Amino acid sequence: MEYLIPFNRPFLTGKENEFVNEVFRTRNLSGNGPFTKKSQAFFENRFGFGKCLLTTSCTDALEMAAILIDIKPGDEVIVPSYTFVSSANPFILRGAKIVFIDSKNNHPSLDENQIESLITKKTKAIVVVHYAGTACNMELVMSIAAKYKLYVIEDAAQAIANNYSFSDKSKKFLGSFGHLATFSFHETKNISSGEGGLLVINDKTLVERAEIIWEKGTNRNAFFKGIVDKYNWVDVGSSFLPSELIAALLYSQLQSLDEIQKKRIAIWNQYKNGLKEWALLNDVEISYIPEYSGNNAHIFYLIFNTSEKRDNLILKLKNKGILSVFHYLSLHKSPYYKDKHDGRELVNSDRYSDCLLRLPLFVDLTEKEVTHIINIIVN
Structure with a gap:
């Protein structure tokens, strides 16, 4: 079915052809050009990140992270249940046991207050997923990690250009807290290169090895820098770096980051202002931003008090040619992992699986179209 208003439509800045043609003109097609x-320099300079390495996907960046912190069979990694499978899979591939953590009762991100109770002698890392681009309480997460000497990996797939506010009003960008952080540039994200991702290495002790893993386990990058006179196989690794075509698409988007964010935030605010009274009258929760988080307008979601009401609105909008969608299914109940889970009930994760709905949100969505969607919902 072709929708009058799709859930997502990738935004093109108009600079894509120029940059991609430059790749063809120079015939520098392979990665690291x-x-x-x-x-990579854009992210390091704009957001104050450590060393940045482009990858072919956020999943690849997470796989690099799992290798970098030496995940081994028997290690335990704390991961939200309400997230995409890529937040867990890379650690499973290295033999780790995933210890799923529930969401907060007022936001789909992990409940930071439950972390400490899940830590054992086998715990090696905490994967923090900034759901909808909204910040988790990173001060609390980092203090717990420091206390128990754990790695923190920020799965910031949805969180580009968003920040965390400290009590003194100072701010720091998401992706700059964890020892490692990952971003996604899938076509559903604010900034897109079709596919693509980024690994941020904030722990300087991990940078040299990251570059080796990134280059298939060789010290090829050191060779190109003139540090060694020939390169060799020195560690495990894989072909994680993307082609220059993907990088060129990404760079064209980064040039319009401020414009993209401004438009998305305007749409998000229009939804909020148009639906808040209806939501209050109908016992529906709308997207929540805690005081310590900025807003990058990645998702605008509604949470109903029953799955039936959620599904009814999806159908109502579909009948009007508008695609709205639910999101994740709890990973602890997935066919692959349900027999491996420790049996704890994760009630908030399940509630969001059953009752959360996402509305269309993309740069080309017009004010008139948003008004139309709001009118269908409230009438």
């Missing part, structure tokens, strides 16, 4: 370097 000029656009790769410019994109």
